[in-house]
Amino acid sequence: MSAITFDRIRKSYGATQVLRDVSLSIESGEFLTLLGPSGCGKSTLLRILAGLERQDGGSVRIGEGLVDDLRPKRRDVAMVFQSYALYPHMTVAGNMAVPLRMRRLNSWQRLPLVGKLLPGTRPSLAEIDSEVSRTAAALGIDHLLARKPGQLSGGQRQRVAVGRAMVREPAVFLMDEPLSNLDAKLRVQMRAEIKELHKRLGVTFIYVTHDQAEAMTLSDRVAVMLDGELLQVAPPRDIYADPHDRRVAEFIGSPKINMLDGAVIERGLMATSGAKLSVPESIAPGTKLTVGIRPEAFSLITQPDTPNVIEGSVHLIEHMGSDLFVHLRVEGMNEALIARLHAERAPHIGSGHRLVVGVKPAQMILFDETGYRLQTASVSNRVTPIRETA
Amino acid sequence: MSLPNRKREARGRGASPASANGRSTRLSDMIAAWTLAGPALFLLIVLFFLPVLAVFVIALTDWQFGASTLSFVGLANFEEVFADRGFRASLFNTVAYVAIVVPGTIVLGLGVALLIESGKSFRAFYRAIHFLPYMATLAAMSIAWEALLHPTIGLVNQTLAGLGLPTANWLRDETTVLPVLAAIGIWQNLGFAMVLFLAGLKSIPQDLYYAAEVDGADLWLDRLRTVTLPMLGPVFMFVFIVVALKAFETFDTVHVLTQGGPGHASEMLMFTLYRESFEFFRTGYGAAVTVVFLLIAVALTLFQASFMDKKVHYQ
Helix, strand or coil, X not given: CCCEEEEEEEEEECCEEEEEEEEEEEXXXXXXXXXXXXXXXXXXHHHHHHCCCCCCEEEEEECCEECCCCCHHHHCEEEECCCCCCCCCCCHHHXXXXXXHHHHCCCCCCCCCHHHHCCCHHHHHHHHHHHHHHHHHHHCCHHHCCCCHHHCCHHHHHHXXXXXXXXXXXXXXXXXXXXXXXXXXXXXXXXXXHHHHHHHHCCEEEEEECCHHHHHHHCCEEEEEECCEEEEEEXXXXXXHCCCEHHHHHHCCCCCCEEEEEEEEECCEEEECCCEEECCCCCCCCCXXXXXXXXXXXXXXXXXXXXXXXXXXXXXXXXXXXXXXXXXXXXXXXXXXXXXXXXXXXXXXCCCCXXXXXXXXXXXXXXXXCCEECCCCCCCCCCCCCCCCC | CHHHHHHHHXXXXXXXXXXXXXXXXXXHHHHHHHHHHHHHXXXXXXXXXXXXXXXXXXXXXXXXXXXXXXXXXXXXXXXXXXXXXXHHHHHHHHHHHHHHHHHHXXXXXXXXXXXHHHCCCXXXXXHHHHHHHHHCCHHHXXXXXXXXXXXXXXXXXXXXXXXXXXXXXCCCCCCCXXXXXXXXXXXXXXHHHHHHHHHHHHCCCHHHHHHHHHCCCCCXXXXXXHHHHHHCHHHHHHHHHHHHHHHHCCCXXXXXXXXXXXXXXXXXXXXXXXXXXXXXXXXXXXXXXXXXXXXXXXXXXXXXXXXXXXXXXXX
């Protein structure tokens, strides 16, 4: 079984550096998601692993072996593309048979007409046919085998692309934004199917997406990438609750985390432009800090004089059914604060009302001036930085 | 024609169509439709359908250009056309010419396009020099070719002699004249095919090549067979039809370089048509040749229309 190791991968296109010293190792059988906004280098990393592009520096291992000099064919990886990349002139069966034909038949045997007459071609073709039918049946697309991709719906094409990857039983599955061309409802359904497929096959999946919901629901671990750098690799829960970097905290979570800049004014207390918040005693006065507060960490407060409260006027309310997203304008703050409140606990809020919300110190995520997570007693020592702090 | 109908339907679905003025709106719709389509229809009839009809009618007469009388001779012109050894030679030459020029142009055009696409430098330059012959006037270029192919002082024979290879009187020899004209035809159409193939190559999504590589198409030839050639299907068809039609109506090289000679060895349909109609003034006979020519062109176009939709058009 294969584990995958990226060791200090670098890649540039002209003057633009798309990957900066990316190191990452992936367990065999793991479902790992590369998550990041478009242009962050995640697809490039995937193509380097597949052998479709060559890195400028660093090395890639699949299992024990270095694969830097191997053609994609020899790497035992299969890939599903965002555009599905099905061959439009071939039927579904033809599309799914390509990886097997390329591997089991030689160039002469693949020739049209003549190839069939050569010894050994017919039995191989029969074998390929039966494997294609078996895979198609497993994916529920066996009734589509005679159709061409142009006659299929988006979801069906997606299944065919998965089938073409599955049919030769690769050790590693690579998926490059496979769901982004589908409509929202189908996306949720296919997400469940991919999860199911991973469970069934038990092989390593590497999944590239910019959609955090996909990353959070599918993965064993999520690797957050930004500007060609790997910021954090952790299980979905930790990525959300224990971000190591301000950029990770801001990228994950919807609505976005609230970021309040401020400084420590005395031991145990910091001031931001709208409020005074308690911080651990260990931080020296004068230290500049940014505090991140998830919208759901806020709760409604009735007495405004307690510590760790913020007062503001309601600017906008978004009803989400069970929850309300309340946008608060706080004096001295540029951006509106977003609080997620239970609908039944905050029934009478209306636009323009004054509102006081509070937050528990344990739910405040502190970052230093450079954007790194500040290690505090309240955060368990689970947090292990992947970059050495300078 | 469906425009007034559709409009009426749309109105019918509306709240309450006033049935009293239904007839007058239908009339005004009709007037609008004919006013809009009229000018184009008029030009099409005058400039296209009437001349074609005239050719068909003249083909059934013994009219000579300038003559004041004519009489209908039925299919006599066609009988004469097909009995004539000269015409049969001309038809055969044309088919042979097309059979050399079309595959030659397609293979070389695709080859040049692939080479230009695979290289990084001088792309624009290569594109330009290969496209130049297509833009130049073939009649003028024919004179340059005549000089090149001159039996004694021509560059071609001089070079061959210099290399110790046998020379030939290219344009005066029955066995070489048609292949030489075909080579000039390929030279001229190459740029056109190349430009279309280049555009076709550019529109093939990179993902398909990636997919083919992951699927195991390591060799360039495998990727060519799995992705490039099938994806160029529509372009192939288009180039095939256009070059075939162009090759069928080749006239300038024949007229300038050989006058159909030696004997009938390089006579082609368009040249026969021209000679019979405008040199010998046998207009009826010329019209019959034109009808044959038109039928071939129409057949090619119909073939394209049906084949292209069924076999090579994806999505």
